[in-house]
Amino acid sequence: MKHLAVTTAAIAAAALALTACGTTEPTAGDTRNSAERITLTDSTGTEVELDGPAKKVVGTEWNVVESLVSLGVAPVGVADVKGYRSWDTAVPLKNEPKDIGTRGEPSMDAIASLAPDLIVATNDLPPAAVTQLRKVAPVLELKAADAADPIGRMTLNLDLIARATGTTQEAEKLKKGFQAKLDEGRKALADAGLGGAQFAFADGYVVANQVSVRPYTGGSLIGAVNEKLGLKDAWGVKGDELYGLGTTDVEGLTKLGDVHFAYIGNEEDKDSTPFTGFLAKDSVWTSLPFVAKGNVHRLPDGIWMFGGPESMNKYVDSVVKALKK
Known part of the structure; x- marks a missing residue:
């Protein structure tokens, strides 16, 4: 990792x-x-x-x-x-x-x-x-x-x-601020008709010219926040006992179906942004339903996925904004 x-x-x-x-x-x-x-x-x-x-x-x-x-x-x-x-x-x-x-x-x-x-x-x-x-x-x-x-x-x-x-x-x-942010985000998504939407968050890296995808399952901090927002975890993989992180590849993404897919990368590390770079011409990636429909959401850099309440507040704001577009 x-x-x-x-x-x-x-x-x-x-x-x-x-x-x-x-x-x-x-x-x-x-x-x-x-x-x-x-x-x-x-x-x-x-x-x-x-x-x-x-x-x-x-x-x-x-x-x-x-x-x-x-x-x-x-x-x-x-x-x-x-x-x-x-x-x-x-x-x-x-x-x-x-x-x-x-x-x-x-x-x-x-x-x-x-x-x-x-x-x-x-x-x-x-x-x-x-x-x-x-x-x-x-x-x-x-x-x-x-x-x-x-x-x-x-x-x-x-x-x-x-x-x-x-x-x-x-x-x-x-x-208290974190709970208020969760409540605000859940209401905003529900009002936009997105309550219960199938949602998959991941990060990915290019290693030895291959893309490794890391699903954030319901046991991850991000996954738990998504649940509080009323989003449904679309991942079918099992996460580890600490961080709730899974392992898959581009072929594994074909099991997701028609979902909203989101990720966070970092411009200072090009290997951390394969979904908008390395995979741009990959036939498996481009054929995925959520890619074809434009339901791939790159959230802003600098949101630490393993952080505290303030990182999660920024994550909530970013997810709500991305999904409501």
Whole structure:
């Protein structure tokens, strides 16, 4: 997976367990300036102790970086800064953080040089790397995704980061804004007669002169948002247990039938836009019903498909606009 560094009631119960654990519970107000110690339990069950709300924070994955910036926390270190700026324009960086290396292999020396209060990582990193990070500073390790409840996992991670940084009020605003955006988008599509429309979202890459297509099934964050918008998942493939991502090729797209097909690419990476480039003269692609009818929608660059509420808000706006044309 080229750009992904590896990507229900049970989750609700887990959320209660995670947020209730600790010696310091945030009050209704913003706790950023509190001097009290904070104790959290991260997604691995590890207890994380902080002297107070973390201010010097490092993020090793783009989704946690987006959450930090959305909450008003300027991370001092970010993995692959250039990549983040290219792929996540919904929540641009407001400072000039130190580039700590790649998302898959962050530099321990670069992170240590920042003397952070907290490192926010995900289980996309190998356990050995997280063990090394814990020698540098407290690490809040989050489960990057969960196909059983993608939106629940996104908001749970946001809440944990907010507790660690004393930005719980900001988190509540983000969650309310996200729900309002979902409601607005669902109504707009229903009013346009698009409620229940068959919809398939994917990304694709050209590898060794062949197109690889990655379906975002109902277990993906994008798929879960589509469902909330009243769209029907047209994919018949099974996604992985974390990110809800499947695997197919151009021939596999013939099983979709007459659907709306959408994707996100990146102009800075031509291999990520095969649907409007490499496949333009491919007879299988051009014969697909949704291609022939013009129901292929390229959504704007810079919407990180594995991001947080603000990326998903931008996604909702883009899907509604594209489908209503």
